[in-house]
Structures are given as C-alpha cells and as structure tokens.
Amino acid sequence: MMREKILTFIEKNSRIDTKELAIILGVDEITVVNELAAMEKEHIICGYHTMIDWDKTTIEKVTALIEVRVTPQRGQGFDAIAERIYNYSEVTSVYLISGSYDLMVILEGKTLKECSQFVSDKLSTLDTVLSTATYFILKKYKDHGTVMVEKSKDERMKITP
Amino acid sequence: MRNPLAQKVVEIKPSGIRKFFDIVSEMEDAISLGVGEPDFDTPWNVRDEGIYALEKGKTFYTSNSGLKELKEEISLYLNRRFHLQYQYQEEVFITVGGSEAIDLALRAMLEPGDEVLIPQPSYVAYEPCTVLAGGTPVFINLQEKNQFRLTKQELLDKVTDKTKILILPFPNNPTGAIMTRQDLEAIAEVVREKDLYVISDEIYAELSYGEEDHVSIASLPGMKERTILINGFSKAYAMTGWRLGYACGPKLIIEQMLKIHQYAIMCAPTNSQYAAVEALKNCDSDVERMREVYNGRRRYLMHRFKEMGLDCFEPFGAFYVFPSIKKFGMTSEEFANRLLQEQKVAVVPGTAFGECGEGFVRISYAYSLENLKTALERVEQFLLHIKPTE
Numbered sequence: 001m002m003r004e005k006i007l008t009f010i011e012k013n014s015r016i017d018t019k020e021l022a023i024i025l026g027v028d029e030i031t032v033v034n035e036l037a038a039m040e041k042e043h044i045i046c047g048y049h050t051m052i053d054w055d056k057t058t059i060e061k062v063t064a065l066i067e068v069r070v071t072p073q074r075g076q077g078f079d080a081i082a083e084r085i086y087n088y089s090e091v092t093s094v095y096l097i098s099g100s101y102d103l104m105v106i107l108e109g110k111t112l113k114e115c116s117q118f119v120s121d122k123l124s125t126l127d128t129v130l131s132t133a134t135y136f137i138l139k140k141y142k143d144h145g146t147v148m149v150e151k152s153k154d155e156r157m158k159i160t161p
Numbered sequence: 162m163r164n165p166l167a168q169k170v171v172e173i174k175p176s177g178i179r180k181f182f183d184i185v186s187e188m189e190d191a192i193s194l195g196v197g198e199p200d201f202d203t204p205w206n207v208r209d210e211g212i213y214a215l216e217k218g219k220t221f222y223t224s225n226s227g228l229k230e231l232k233e234e235i236s237l238y239l240n241r242r243f244h245l246q247y248q249y250q251e252e253v254f255i256t257v258g259g260s261e262a263i264d265l266a267l268r269a270m271l272e273p274g275d276e277v278l279i280p281q282p283s284y285v286a287y288e289p290c291t292v293l294a295g296g297t298p299v300f301i302n303l304q305e306k307n308q309f310r311l312t313k314q315e316l317l318d319k320v321t322d323k324t325k326i327l328i329l330p331f332p333n334n335p336t337g338a339i340m341t342r343q344d345l346e347a348i349a350e351v352v353r354e355k356d357l358y359v360i361s362d363e364i365y366a367e368l369s370y371g372e373e374d375h376v377s378i379a380s381l382p383g384m385k386e387r388t389i390l391i392n393g394f395s396k397a398y399a400m401t402g403w404r405l406g407y408a409c410g411p412k413l414i415i416e417q418m419l420k421i422h423q424y425a426i427m428c429a430p431t432n433s434q435y436a437a438v439e440a441l442k443n444c445d446s447d448v449e450r451m452r453e454v455y456n457g458r459r460r461y462l463m464h465r466f467k468e469m470g471l472d473c474f475e476p477f478g479a480f481y482v483f484p485s486i487k488k489f490g491m492t493s494e495e496f497a498n499r500l501l502q503e504q505k506v507a508v509v510p511g512t513a514f515g516e517c518g519e520g521f522v523r524i525s526y527a528y529s530l531e532n533l534k535t536a537l538e539r540v541e542q543f544l545l546h547i548k549p550t551e
Contacts (some may be wrong), residue, residue, distance in 0.1 A: 158185045
C-alpha cells in the first residue's frame with residue numbers, strides 16, 4: 001500500500017523531497033527513502049522526467065504518431081521487431097496495440113522532413129514492416145495527465161464560512 | 162412610514178466573517194487560508210452530465226422532492242458508505258444545499274420556546290436558523306481538551322425540559338473534529354433517554370481521516386427515527402456552486418419539511434440534480450483521491466505547526482485545522498487582523514464560529530501544497546515576530 005501511495009504522489013510531483021513526502025504520507029523518511037531505492041532497483045520507477053512544453057522554447061520539435069503493421073516473427077512475436085524500432089534514439093515510445101495495426105510508434109524529430117525521412121528510410125524498409133501511416137501532432141493540449149494550457153485562477157471568494 | 166422590518170430579523174447579527182471578507186477582498190496580494198469550499202474542480206464527468214442535461218432540454222421543474230433517480234442513488238450510496246437504510250420514496254428528498262435542509266428541519270420541528278442545543282464552535286447558520294424558526298438556541302461550548310468532541314456530560318449539563326433538538330455538526334467546521342462510534346453511542350444514549358431529536362449535519366462525512374470510516378448517528382440503534390440526516394454534494398464532490406444537498410429521516414418529519422420546501426423553493430436546480438446522479442454513480446474513486454490529497458495536506462500542516470510552535474490538536478475531519486493562539490496574548494480577531502496586515506495571510510478568527518472560538522483561528526487546507534507552503538512561511542515569520550507572552 002505504501003508503495004502505491006508513494007508512486008501516486010511522485011507520478012505527478014517527482015521533485016518533492018523525501019522528508020516532505022514522508023510527512024504527507026505520515027511515515028518515517030527512512031521508509032520513503034528505502035522504498036524509493038527498492039523500486040528504482042526493481043525497475044518499478046524507471047526514471048524521473050520533466051514535462052516540458054517545447055512550443056514555448058526556441059527549440060523546434062515535431063512529434064509524429066506512426067501506425068505500423070508488421071509480420072510477427074516465429075518464436076519472437078512482435079518483440080524483435082519492436083526492439084529494432086525502439087533502439088532508434090529519435091523514437092520516444094513504442095506500444096504493441098490491439099486493433100487494425102500492430103505497433104504505435106511515437107517519433108520526435110526537429111523537422112517534418114526529418115520525421116518523414118525516418119519513416120521512409122528506416123521504418124518502411126524493415127523486412128517485417130508491411131505498412132505505415134504517419135500522423136503529425138499539431139498541438140498538445142494535454143500530455144501525461146497534465147494540461148498544457150495556462151492554469152485557471154482561483155475563482156473562489158477569499159473568505160467563506 | 163411604518164417600519165418595514167421584522168424585529169426578529171433585524172436582531173440577527175450579520176456573520177462575523179463578513180467584515181473580514183471585506184478587508185481581504187481589497188488586498189490584492191493576500192494569500193487566503195479562509196475558504197470553506199474545496200479547491201478541486203467538480204469531476205469532469207459530473208460537469209459533462211450537467212451540460213448534457215441542458216442540451217437534452219432538462220430545463221423544467223423536477224418533482225418537489227427531487228428526481229426519483231437521484232433519491233434512489235442517494236439511498237444506495239448511504240447504504241454503501243454508512244450502512245444506513247432509507248426508503249428513497251418517503252425518507253429522502255433533495256434540497257438547495259445542506260443549508261436549506263438545516264433551515265427546513267428546524268422550521269418543521271420547532272414550537273416557540275423549544276430549545277435547540279448547538280455545540281460550538283460550529284457553522285454559522287445554526288443559531289440564526291433556530292431563532293428564525295422560533296426556537297431558543299442553547300450553546301454547548303466544546304473543549305479543546307476533548308478534541309472539540311461533544312461529550313455525554315456536556316450534553317447532560319445543558320438538557321432541560323424544553324430541549325427538543327440537538328444539532329450534531331461532525332466532522333466539524335471549523336475545528337475539524339470528528340466523533341467516533343464510541344463517542345456517538347454515548348450521545349445517542351442521552352438522546353434516547355431524554356427524548357430528543359438530532360439534526361446531524363454530515364456534509365463533511367466523506368472527509369474523515371481517522372482509522373474508522375465516518376459513522377452516522379442515524380445508524381445507531383433506535384436513532385434513525387430520531388435523526389434528520391443532512392448531507393450534500395458540495396464538499397465530497399467539490400460541487401459548492403451547484404447548490405445541492407439532501408435530507409433523510411423519518412417520514413413523519415420529512416413530509417413536513419417537504420411541505421415548506423414545496424412552497425418556498427419548489428425544487429432543487431434540475432440540471433444539478435442530473436449531474437449529481439453521475440457523481441453518486443461514478444465518482445467514488447474521485448472522492449477517495451481528493452480525500453487522500455486533503456489528508457496529506459493535513460499531515461503537512463500539523464507538522465509545520467509543530468515546527469513553528471503553534472499549538473493545535475490533531476483534527477481528523479473536514480479540511481480545517483483550528484490552532485490555539487492563546488499563548489500570544491491576543492484575541493483571535495487581533496491575531497487574524499495583524500497576520501493579514503503584517504504578512505498578508507488571511508485566516509478566520511475562531512470567534513466567527515461562536516464565542517468559545519476565542520483563542521483559536523480557523524485555517525483551511527483547501528489549497529494546493531505550494532500555496533500552503535508559502536502561506537505557512539509567512540505565518541512562521543509572523544509568529545517569530547510576535548513571540549509568546551509567557
């Protein structure tokens with residue numbers, strides 16, 4: 001239970017210090033520190049990332065969603081082909097999907113051209129890839145549970161009984 | 162010209178919070194810890210149902226007692242959460258917030274001169290509503306040493322031949338106090354013995370952080386027939402502005418309350434009622450999530466108070482803490498005023514909730530952790546500056 005409580009909290013706020021987290025959860029700091037270390041080791045916690053709205057910076061980024069249909073390989077299913085794809089550093093996510101295609105690949109590039117080139121040169125040419133369909137993301141409204149637009153103000157009256 | 166006013170109304174004091182509200186509203190950069198409503202948004206699926214109800218043209222009156230579907234869901238919910246059994250057809254009806262239900266219960270039950278026991282500190286409406294209903298308010302001053310719970314002895318000390326109703330406001334605004342099953346059993350014994358009725362205002366029932374879940378006095382033996390249970394959607398589902406509450410109780414009383422409601426109100430807002438059905442059906446996990454967040458903030462506040470030497474009993478309910486400021490040699494109002502002027506943090510003087518709130522202030526934790534942190538740093542600065550008098 002404590003693990004789940006820690007995870008639920010840090011999923012949204014990984015920067016909180018362990019002392020504060022311990023106070024909030026009503027346990028000793030040492031418990032929190034130990035659990036975090038254990039979960040990192042067990043790869044339950046796989047990393048601490050930062051949510052960035054790149055649109056507000058000078059760095060240009062293009063994100064593409066690519067549906068990929070592949071032929072599964074004997075003995076390896078989709079794992080081998082997935083690995084060949086996720087090893088590319090520009091690929092940020094690869095999911096096995098139920099439905100009319102097999103893999104959902106999310107790609108980050110500097111330009112549209114760079115992304116299309118990746119699809120035509122690297123992805124489509126893989127032996128087991130049957131077809132691809134590429135969608136470019138125009139605007140991110142919400143990502144990883146976080147709304148990217150400005151937060152609304154506190155509209156409550158300042159004092160109420 | 163004749164005096165257009167009713168003396169009974171003129172004599173009612175305006176809420177003590179009002180004056181303070183005016184000062185705070187003018188201070189742009191003040192951080193407020195003074196609100197009595199959740200900081201969360203109403204869960205989206207609930208808002209969506211409200212919108213959908215409007216789109217479908219659900220813009221007419223509902224029956225006086227409210228949508229059948231909603232009453233049914235309330236009955237199921239009360240059973241699921243608090244092991245209560247109410248017939249939705251005759252023992253439940255929908256009001257405009259818990260506030261209306263408080264007013265109706267008092268009006269339906271009081272004869273002139275009947276005494277109403279009001280434990281204080283507590284919500285500001287009980288006293289004026291009692292007076293307007295022709296009753297006589299009798300206050301029970303709750304003690305910090307009892308964690309602001311109502312004890313059997315305190316109750317017995319105030320019961321007279323004229324006592325008819327006991328108001329039971331737990332989990333409590335402003336103290337955050339809760340009553341355990343054991344505490345309630347002792348009270349119920351007196352209520353049965355002295356033949357009293359209880360108006361149990363359980364609007365904060367879902368915000369209870371103790372080891373046992375909230376217990377309703379109506380679930381104790383022989384108490385359902387003596388209790389008007391009041392609850393609503395404001396606090397648990399962050400739906401304050403939707404103005405929706407409900408009252409449950411014996412048919413005999415509910416019928417009469419409903420009569421006043423029928424003439425004075427007609428029915429609660431229709432689209433709020435449709436939204437509330439969704440809240441009861443599909444928001445148990447949202448309620449739990451909010452409760453967890455409040456609980457974390459509560460622990461954080463208690464910890465910080467200890468660090469800065471602000472005495473406070475540990476409250477296990479609502480979203481308020483009620484620290485004692487007695488050692489600083491100021492009245493609650495002075496303390497709140499100076500904290501506002503010197504550090505621009507607004508808290509509510511305990512006296513706004515009854516005279517026995519003197520020596521305390523109410524701090525709400527219906528704010529984000531970041532907000533609370535900043536505000537508490539300022540409170541800490543203030544305390545360093547004023548120092549205890551002893």
